Amino acid sequence: MTLHKISITINGGLEEVMVPSNMTLLRMLRETLSLTGTKNGCSAGECGACTVLLNGEPVNSCMVLAAECDGATVLTVEGLAQEQRLAPVQEALIQEGGVQCGFCTPGVLISSYALLERNPSPDEDEIREALVGNLCRCTGYVRIVKGVKKAAKMQAMPS
Amino acid sequence: MTLDSHPTLPEFDYIRPATLVEASQFLGEHASEARPFLGGTDVFVRMRDGFLNPRYLVDVKGLEGMRDLDFDPDLGLVAGAAVTLNRLIASPEVQAHYPLLAEACRSVASYQLRNRATVAGNICNASPAGDTIGACLVYEAELCIHGCDGSRREALKTFFLGPGKTTLRPGDLVTAVHLPPPRQGSRGVYLKLGRNKLSDLAITGVTVLGWPEAGLPSGFRFRVALTSVAPTPLLLTEVENFLADQTLTPACVQEAARLAANSCSPIDDVRGSARYRKQMVKNLTAKGLSEVWEKLGK
Numbered sequence: 113m114t115l116h117k118i119s120i121t122i123n124g125g126l127e128e129v130m131v132p133s134n135m136t137l138l139r140m141l142r143e144t145l146s147l148t149g150t151k152n153g154c155s156a157g158e159c160g161a162c163t164v165l166l167n168g169e170p171v172n173s174c175m176v177l178a179a180e181c182d183g184a185t186v187l188t189v190e191g192l193a194q195e196q197r198l199a200p201v202q203e204a205l206i207q208e209g210g211v212q213c214g215f216c217t218p219g220v221l222i223s224s225y226a227l228l229e230r231n232p233s234p235d236e237d238e239i240r241e242a243l244v245g246n247l248c249r250c251t252g253y254v255r256i257v258k259g260v261k262k263a264a265k266m267q268a269m270p271s
Numbered sequence: 272m273t274l275d276s277h278p279t280l281p282e283f284d285y286i287r288p289a290t291l292v293e294a295s296q297f298l299g300e301h302a303s304e305a306r307p308f309l310g311g312t313d314v315f316v317r318m319r320d321g322f323l324n325p326r327y328l329v330d331v332k333g334l335e336g337m338r339d340l341d342f343d344p345d346l347g348l349v350a351g352a353a354v355t356l357n358r359l360i361a362s363p364e365v366q367a368h369y370p371l372l373a374e375a376c377r378s379v380a381s382y383q384l385r386n387r388a389t390v391a392g393n394i395c396n397a398s399p400a401g402d403t404i405g406a407c408l409v410y411e412a413e414l415c416i417h418g419c420d421g422s423r424r425e426a427l428k429t430f431f432l433g434p435g436k437t438t439l440r441p442g443d444l445v446t447a448v449h450l451p452p453p454r455q456g457s458r459g460v461y462l463k464l465g466r467n468k469l470s471d472l473a474i475t476g477v478t479v480l481g482w483p484e485a486g487l488p489s490g491f492r493f494r495v496a497l498t499s500v501a502p503t504p505l506l507l508t509e510v511e512n513f514l515a516d517q518t519l520t521p522a523c524v525q526e527a528a529r530l531a532a533n534s535c536s537p538i539d540d541v542r543g544s545a546r547y548r549k550q551m552v553k554n555l556t557a558k559g560l561s562e563v564w565e566k567l568g569k
Contacts, residue, residue, distance in 0.1 A: 133282070133283055134285075155278060157383070158380075160383060169357070170382060171387055176387070226382075244381045
């Protein structure tokens with residue numbers, strides 16, 4: 113099986129990695145780069161636990177080949193906090209109790225972060241629609257939705 | 272058989288051709304062992320489940336024109352094969368002139384998946400349940416295909432041969448989906464019956480488009496497409512012709528819905544029984560036709 117050399121910017125840092133053809137972006141993040149915040153849930157593009165931003169847009173990293181990502185920019189949950197400060201969406205999810213077992217949380221955070229980037233003041237329907245692809249077996253979603261609403265308010269306030 | 276909840280992808284070689292000619296040549300020479308892919312949202316799942324095991328996966332997203340999205344009032348819409356569903360949904364031209372396509376794209380899976388999935392991929396996958404296919408059928412889509420003998424166009428309505436089977440030949444790849452200029456004053460609906468409101472595959476999908484047409488008794492022409500209720504998506508010319516000859520009445524809408532139900536041949540599966548699907552085709556076709564008729568200003 114062919115190996116491909118790729119250059120990829122992850123959470124602001126440039127990485128050069130050799131990847132086999134069948135390695136997904138998810139496996140490369142977790143197993144080659146030890147960025148294990150991103151989770152492997154269903155391996156079928158349904159649960160969203162593996163959501164990362166690829167060139168600014170959320171994707172299921174289990175459904176992307178690492179070899180496709182030469183020259184790409186990726187943001188994972190590890191890249192959300194800046195200088196030891198949690199991103200508003202992280203802070204808000206904690207405050208609203210939107211985290212229980214935590215397995216879905218990295219994906220929920222990335223999807224919510226992306227939503228707030230493209231729509232800084234989403235209503236409840238827009239939040240629920242943006243999170244359709246992020247399954248959570250614990251919270252029942254109500255607290256997650258509250259958390260995203262709170263994050264939108266926090267981001268709107270001048271810091 | 273062992274149950275592996277996190278199967279890795281089987282081994283294959285990832286190939287990224289530089290030109291369309293190179294891509295067709297490679298796909299033609301390795302017809303039984305190479306497969307083109309765009310977003311991969313169907314191919315990867317089927318590979319992990321063991322239904323597909325290509326030796327080569329050929330990434331055609333970066334080829335010339337594949338990411339172009341152009342609209343011209345005289346020529347219509349040309350969506351490069353690698354244009355994602357989210358790009359189509361966000362396009363002001365698609366929203367204004369082909370709203371059914373935007374609506375159908377929005378009904379697919381999740382936001383993340385729609386950042387990878389494409390209409391061309393949905394079409395080439397040739398699933399009877401393809402969500403975006405009904406809209407493409409009623410808009411009279413043509414496929415731009417590049418093959419070993421050069422480029423050609425093919426009407427979507429004759430493209431499907433069976434589940435997963437199309438008229439594509441070895442070396443062929445779809446480079447774009449072309450929708451002719453929109454019908455003036457057209458209105459449509461896509462009624463997707465799923466197990467939940469968003470994200471699931473359709474149990475039954477009914478797409479209806481109507482537009483004013485002089486010379487018809489009712490003043491309108493209606494076109495109906497069905498998905499998930501036959502081995503291929505269906506464009507119901509019989510229903511279209513029936514309605515074209517009638518002065519519209521609620522009874523005539525019911526008769527058209529009965530014809531639609533008779534035209535399909537659904538199966539029993541995990542999402543619903545054949546009998547249920549047939550009944551839903553009847554109900555949703557009647558609902559769809561009534562809604563479009565209302566929107567057209569009956």
